[in-house]
Amino acid sequence: GQSLEQPSEVTAVEGAIVQINCTYQTSGFYGLSWYQQHDGGAPTFLSYNGLDGLEETGRFSSFLSRSDSYGYLLLQELQMKDSASYFCAVAVDSNYQLIWGAGTKLIIKP
Amino acid sequence: AAGVIQSPRHLIKEKRETATLKCYPIPRHDTVYWYQQGPGQDPQFLISFYEKMQSDKGSIPDRFSAQQFSDYHSELNMSSLELGDSALYFCASSFLTSGGNTQYFGPGTRLTVL
Numbered sequence: 386g387q388s389l390e391q392p393s394e395v396t397a398v399e400g401a402i403v404q405i406n407c408t409y410q411t412s413g414f415y416g417l418s419w420y421q422q423h424d425g426g427a428p429t430f431l432s433y434n435g436l437d438g439l440e441e442t443g444r445f446s447s448f449l450s451r452s453d454s455y456g457y458l459l460l461q462e463l464q465m466k467d468s469a470s471y472f473c474a475v476a477v478d479s480n481y482q483l484i485w486g487a488g489t490k491l492i493i494k495p
Numbered sequence: 496a497a498g499v500i501q502s503p504r505h506l507i508k509e510k511r512e513t514a515t516l517k518c519y520p521i522p523r524h525d526t527v528y529w530y531q532q533g534p535g536q537d538p539q540f541l542i543s544f545y546e547k548m549q550s551d552k553g554s555i556p557d558r559f560s561a562q563q564f565s566d567y568h569s570e571l572n573m574s575s576l577e578l579g580d581s582a583l584y585f586c587a588s589s590f591l592t593s594g595g596n597t598q599y600f601g602p603g604t605r606l607t608v609l
Contacts, residue, residue, distance in 0.1 A: 416596055427585060427600040428538065435596065472537055480526065481589065481596055482551040485537040 387411045389486035391473055396492045397463055405458045405489045407473035415476040417449050417456045418483065423469045431458065431471075460491075468493045497521055499588050499601035507607045508576050516571040516604045520588030526550070527569040528598060529561060530585040538585060544569060545591055576608045 416435040434449035530538035540553035544563035587598035
């Protein structure tokens with residue numbers, strides 16, 4: 386089977402740093418993506434890692450270790466608007482079909 | 496910049512009726528993906544099309560069918576609707592030919608089956 390595991394909920398304080406981990410077991414691997422989704426909204430692409438290492442985009446960074454089947458999303462200088470669900474998703478074939486994790490609900494307190 | 500367009504945004508149907516959801520991808524994007532998302536759940540991949548040909552098939556029920564037309568828009572046809580089909584249906588597009596690893600999602604169609 387194919388599975389992705391990520392925490393169901395994370396709580397952090399405004400201005401702090403939070404890391405959301407994702408481990409995966411999939412039949413194929415082309416890359417690990419992260420998406421943000423606010424309640425009632427559409428998923429929005431945040432980052433993609435096709436190779437090992439760190440990708441940085443503004444306040445968000447994403448890391449991948451293919452040997453450990455592990456990645457994480459790092460959010461810095463948290464803002465209240467970052468309160469949302471964050472999904473990791475693995476592209477399992479060359480068509481970038483995505484298998485999604487169950488999502489991590491990020492709660493930010495003032 | 497142009498985004499993915501989905502219509503209708505909201506749809507209410509009775510059990511056993513049919514529904515058609517439409518998706519207009521970002522111009523020049525060659526791949527369309529359909530997802531179903533229930534409340535509090537992750538998006539479940541249904542089906543995808545690359546250059547108007549079906550490329551991958553996920554957990555799409557036999558009651559559902561989809562196609563991509565010559566103008567690249569796609570339609571998801573749902574028949575014999577069941578209460579459990581009530582969900583948000585997202586369409587996403589990407590430019591696979593350029594190595595597109597980013598899927599751009601439309602705003603979704605909220606289907607309610609009564």
